[in-house]
Amino acid sequence: MDCRRSSHHRVAALMIAGLWGIVSPSLSWSLDVAQPISQERHEAVSLADAAVRALQNNLDISLSRHTKESRLTDIVIEQAKFDPTLSVNGRYLRTVDPLERPVLGATGNELTQITKFDQRNHTLSVDASTNLMTGGNFDVNYSPARYSANLAEGFLFNPAWTGGLSFTVTQPLLKNAGIAINKTFIKVAQNNAVVEQHIFRDRVLTVIASVEQNYWELVFAKENVKVAQAALKAAEELLATNRIKANAGVMSVVDVLQAEAAVASRVEQVLVAEKTIRDEEDELRTILNPGEAELRQTVRLTPVDAPITYLETLSLEEAIETAIEQRPEIVQAKRHIESSELNKQFARNQLLPTLSFQGTMGLTGLGGDYGESFTRNFSGSFYNYGAGLMFSYPLGNRSAVSTYTKRQLEAKNAEISLASIRHQIIRGVREAVRRVQTDFKRIETTRSARILAEKQLQTEQERLRVGLSATRFVLDFQRDLATAQGNELRAIIDYNKSLSNLARHKATTLDRYHLELS
Secondary structure, three states, X not given: OHHHHHHHHHHHHXXXXXXHHHHHHHHHHHHOOOOOOOOEEEEEEOHXXXXXXXXXXXXXXXXXXXXXXXXXXXHHHHHHHHOOEEEEEEEEXXXXXXXXXXXXXXXXXXXXXXXXXXXXXXXXXXXXXXXXXXXXXXXXXXXXXXXXXXXXXXXXXXXXXXXXXXXXXXXXXXXXXXXXXXXXXXHHHHHHHHXXXXXXXXXXXHHHXXXXXXXXXXXXXXXXXXXXXXXXXXXXXXXXXXXXXXXXXOOOHHHHHHHHHHHHHHHHHHHHHHHHHHHHXXXXXXXXXXXXXXXXXXXXXXXXXXXXXXXXXXXHHHHHHHHHHHOHXXXXXXXXXXXXXXXXXXXXXXXXXXXXXXXXXXXXXXXXXXXXXXXXXXOOOOEEEEEEEXXXXXXXXXXXXXXXXXXXXXXXXXXXXXXXXXXXXXXXXXXXXXXXXXXXXXXXXXXXHHHHHHHHHHHHHHHHHOOOOOHHHHHHHHHHHHHHHHHHHHHHHHHHHHHHHHHHHHOOHHHHOOOOOO
């Protein structure tokens, strides 16, 4: 077997010897590709720093924050419906009428010619009203007025001042009656604000989880370049050794060419790995959103946090319970159920007929000037009061019935949605825990595979040194070692990404950085 292999190598050497001068220069050119010169800025970044910067600058976070704040204004809008209203109205009216007959209290018993009846009215109305939490309305009105006429016969006061103070209360007894019913939309707005707050929290968790995933991918890219560079260095050392042996006549040209081909392949792998670093840097910087001017610059990020390789304590039941308690989706679903129940109760109330009580009470006064009128107004000598009931009911009432049916269906859907979310969370947590456990086992298995690959390469290199192996076998084992190193690195990074994924499913991402949302 060894004789045939040596004979084959000698024949191949004779066939390719004429090409030696062509192959080597082209290979050396591929190793010395000029790199573009650009101004670069290097920046070290930790995982916690990246998370905080993302929360400060991320556009999705800013949008969600503004939406959350807008929900708070909805509460004020609903509460403002019970704010009092004050209105002031003033009016002046002059009326000059021709009289063709006597007017009691203004003219004598007879008229001998057309007489002008000149009346002047100055009125002022001050009104304050407010809607009550019980569904009613309370109104206070004070209306002083001054009246004068050009004919003074028969008038007690001319000009005369009158004053009127009235109180009116309207209270529904069936439909729209009660504090609970009238606070429905305030409570719904408050629930919407809480929901939006947890939507904001969910967005924060998503952004941080995205930062973590990209951060570990950048770490992988940085370390993977080292693996590729180590493989290139090993191939270059083998190439140098083969060239020395070939020049000494103890190794064929084929072995040299195989080593040169391997070096060229390793160079390509290094170039691809370096490009991946740039891609991951841009991806992480985009999430951090430093601004367009900053993104235009070339910044080389250097991760300072090393991935962990130890197994964190895991309890599936504890993880599920934590997720059920803290996941924003659970709180959102519960608030939706509460809002749906409030809307259903309000819709049920709208099925009732309208029956309202209205009561009024007033005081009046009269005098020759405002002070005299004001005194008599509040003396209690002149008053009025009354009360009544108002009833109405639309025949069929189909709109209210249909709305109530719709609200019932929405309440049922909200409950079903909560159950569905709980099931999805449980399934997601179980899968996340399994992924963590599997990826940690992958670290152990890939480490063993890498150690075996190192031993196999050392053995084959020793065999090559004593002439019992060929270059292509050593190159194969070098490739296997690089693959094993890459697999081990990928398993470590995937394990850290799985831990991040599990924290996202448990909604404990903020706890990892001791962050609180205010």
